[in-house]
Amino acid sequence: MATKISARFEHTKIISGYCQICGEFKKLTADHVPPKGSIVLSAVEQKTIMEYAGKTKVKGVKGRRGSVFKTICQKCNSYLGVFDMEIKRVSQSVGDKIRLHFTHAVNPFNYITERINTNHYLRGFIGHMLASTSVKSCLTPLAETEFYQPLRDFVLGRINSIDDTHDVYYWFYPNRFNVSGNGFGIGQFGGGDAIIGAALYFYPVAIFVGSKGRDNPQLSYRQRLTKDDSKIFVDLSYGIFKQSVFPFMGLEGASMLLFSDAYITVSYSVG
DSSP, X not given: OOOSBOGGGXXXXXXXEEOTTTOOEEEEEEEESSOBTTBOOOOEEEEEHHHHHSSSXXXXXXXXXXXXXXXXXXXXXXXXXXXXXXXHHHHHHHHHHHHHHHHHOOOSSSEEEEEOOHHHHHHHHHHHHXXXXXXXXXXXXXXXXTTHHHHHHHHTTSSSOXXXXXXXXXXXXXOSSEEEEEEEEEEETTOSSOEEEEEEEETTEEEEEEETTOOOGXXXXXXXXXXXOOEEEEXXXXXXXXXXXXXTSOOOTTEEEEOOGGGEEEEEEOO
16 A cells, blocks of 8 residues: 655646747646657556665546646647657657567667658647646746757747757657656766756657757767658667666766756556
């Protein structure tokens, strides 16, 4: 029996607020993260990342049909649905190829490829990353920060690329729990500026968006995604498995993670 209630309960109750994509004060709607169609919708629980990783029993926030965040308006929610079609297609195709790879061993290489509309794929992913936050973020007007404003402008089609402001990485994500959030930092003891990040991880691909030009050794062997890419190459090497939840689990070397637990959410199927 649970001995504690998840802190996520404090970050879910709201009716109206500032949409985390367009910034307008409106009635807010529930956004599915991961998006509908990219995974099988089922009963889930949400916990903060520290609650999920900890040993204390915690009662999570329940959802009957997937994990939702009530942080964006109806117009932006519907708008993301256009891009979700590409996320759904890529996720299903990559998943099918991975099953074929491990079941029949027909591919002599340890990776699979998939064609991609990078613009639609990334706009959808980043839109859901922006939505994956606490409702407390919706209580005050959005600030035009160096990290978030280009992401919002990209999702809304005001700019065509974030290549000049952000680095995007992706990798095989073999886990059955999903991780989403933003506003965290990855630093190096004795190193330079920290990487500000946003993330959305669900089977079969993890997407990590970080501030431009700031390195971390554990990102050095991940694939980069830019506006000119027409395919993704998903490395299926076993070495990636233990670091698939980077930077929230498996942080190595001199790296350190700075974050607010309420803004990094884990969701997983129950029942």
